[in-house]
């Protein structure tokens with residue numbers, strides 16, 4: 001792959017503004033012309049209508065996001081040194097966060113927000129998991145994994161390029177070992193003192209929902225969970241429930257559609273040396289199980305709702321809001337007076353403000369008085385570039401229901 005762009009892309013008049021504001025995406029509709037046919041993932045020069053240099057980007061002719069910008073500096077060469085210094089800078093940010101020795105899993109590179117569009121790297125102990133979300137990264141994955149190996153000395157780098165976003169780039173799903181060894185079968189991580197078994201090759205996302213780390217701790221403070229009967233909806237491998245057990249919860253009822261996730265959740269309890277006969281693990285559709293609980297007049301002291309992404313594109317927004325409203329309405333109905341609801345949305349297309357409005361609608365319909373106690377976002381190892389606000393996807397509220 002060439003280090004210097006040969007092809008120039010001219011933007012339509014007036015479409016240079018977002019680029020000048022350091023937004024890294026150029027949509028197909030903003031392009032006036034190109035003076036050749038760039039390779040897939042190859043470098044291009046972006047110029048305005050008057051041919052003034054704006055940026056250097058990589059190109060994809062299939063994606064609606066035709067170009068993703070790597071540099072706004074006319075003199076910056078996109079070579080080995082460039083990739084290494086960007087990766088190094090992302091790693092330094094994580095070092096500044098000073099994770100305790102009780103946490104060994106975190107996001108090392110967060111794509112656009114670490115000025116490395118399309119590249120996600122998560123660290124799990126001695127292993128790295130890399131996600132190539134775009135062609136521009138996919139064609140450079142050997143080079144990037146070599147740099148990661150040099151800088152981080154992992155036992156292995158696992159590729160989990162099986163995210164839905166790859167479809168839009170015209171890329172197939174790919175998983176495997178990019179460097180070093182495969183992780184052992186019973187691989188475990190530690191998060192704020194709690195152990196979790198993680199399947200780096202087949203688990204959801206890159207194996208674990210690292211973005212909820214701080215929220216798992218915040219929601220499970222002893223004064224909130226001690227002696228409580230807690231419903232952990234969309235539990236995955238136990239997440240919020242395990243922290244609640246650690247801090248004295250009486251009973252956890254976990255719901256997830258994935259049987260493997262629930263089995264791992266139960267294994268995780270034993271992994272931490274806890275003996276629990278009171279907890280429940282229910283496999284199935286959360287909406288159906290919550291309706292069943294409502295019909296049975298079940299009541300809980302605390303409910304956690306951490307559903308998967310409901311809105312994948314603009315056209316899904318209305319349906320997603322109805323889904324969130326239904327779910328939260330059911331939760332409001334299932335809470336004891338004074339009960340707590342920790343509710344999340346990881347749909348980037350639904351803003352915190354819109355999510356709050358949906359919760360307001362659900363509270364009114366459920367005829368419950370509701371107070372906002374706390375608000376949540378993703379963990380600080382998932383920074384958001386201020387010029388790319390849409391990459392802030394996770395939002396949540398701790399609500400008290402009267």
Ligand code: SAH
Pocket residue numbers: 204208209212216234235236237238239240255256257258261284285286287306307308
């Ligand atoms: N709270 C978890 C992460 C949840 S991710 C943690 O802290 O680790 C969302 C989870 O929802 C996934 O485990 C997925 O298997 C589950 N899921 C998706 N659709 C579902 C449905 N309709 N009913 C129940 N669970 C569902």
